[in-house]
Amino acid sequence: MSLRFETLSGAAVTERLDDLARLRIEVFRDWPYLYDGDLAYERRYMASYEDNPRAVLVGAFAGEALVGAATGTPMEDHAEDFAAAFAGRDLGEIFYCAESVLLPDHRGQGAGHAFFDAREAHARALGRRYSAFCAVDRPADHPLRPEGYRPLDPFWRARGYVPLEGVFATFRWKDVDQPAETEHRLQFWMKTL
Numbered sequence: 001m002s003l004r005f006e007t008l009s010g011a012a013v014t015e016r017l018d019d020l021a022r023l024r025i026e027v028f029r030d031w032p033y034l035y036d037g038d039l040a041y042e043r044r045y046m047a048s049y050e051d052n053p054r055a056v057l058v059g060a061f062a063g064e065a066l067v068g069a070a071t072g073t074p075m076e077d078h079a080e081d082f083a084a085a086f087a088g089r090d091l092g093e094i095f096y097c098a099e100s101v102l103l104p105d106h107r108g109q110g111a112g113h114a115f116f117d118a119r120e121a122h123a124r125a126l127g128r129r130y131s132a133f134c135a136v137d138r139p140a141d142h143p144l145r146p147e148g149y150r151p152l153d154p155f156w157r158a159r160g161y162v163p164l165e166g167v168f169a170t171f172r173w174k175d176v177d178q179p180a181e182t183e184h185r186l187q188f189w190m191k192t193l
Contacts (some may be wrong), residue, residue, distance in 0.1 A: 003106060004061045005114045013057040017046050019066045027101035029176060031146050032138045036174040048077045054126060058118040060102060060111050068102030070115035085169050085188060095123030097133040116159055124193050131193055134169050134186035144177060160191040
């Protein structure tokens with residue numbers, strides 16, 4: 001079944017947060033995130049999207065089922081998490097592309113481009129100069145890295161994103177193979193819109 005994409009904002013984002021939480025828990029369980037998530041963590045994490053008129057959720061639908069989603073908000077909505085990483089930069093110029101999640105059976109249909117196209121258009125409409133995201137930084141020799149894994153770096157570079165030298169965020173979550181939450185380093189990537 002081909003995918004249908006819909007860009008949601010305002011209350012429509014809030015209405016889909018539980019669906020997004022379930023997708024995040026399922027998709028991020030795999031490499032490289034290895035996230036052993038729960039709804040309580042998800043609700044805390046997604047609080048900045050709730051009733052936020054500047055937030056966007058790009059939904060990928062197979063029929064009426066949400067099978068993928070990408071979100072974003074102005075960077076200052078995440079200032080508490082990212083201000084240190086972006087010291088010296090005007091957060092008001094940056095749009096933060098948060099997660100992009102898509103169930104495996106629906107990959108290869110252009111969702112990655114659709115997700116970035118819609119979020120970048122939303123960022124431009126908000127008057128942002130830059131678009132940024134972060135990706136988990138795992139060692140190449142991590143024991144849970146699957147054989148033949150291909151990182152998304154070439155895709156991101158083709159879209160004009162580059163890793164920002166020395167710009168990282170740190171988040172805590174529980175990995176699937178760990179008994180408790182641990183810190184994880186995430187590398188920021190950015191492009192000029």
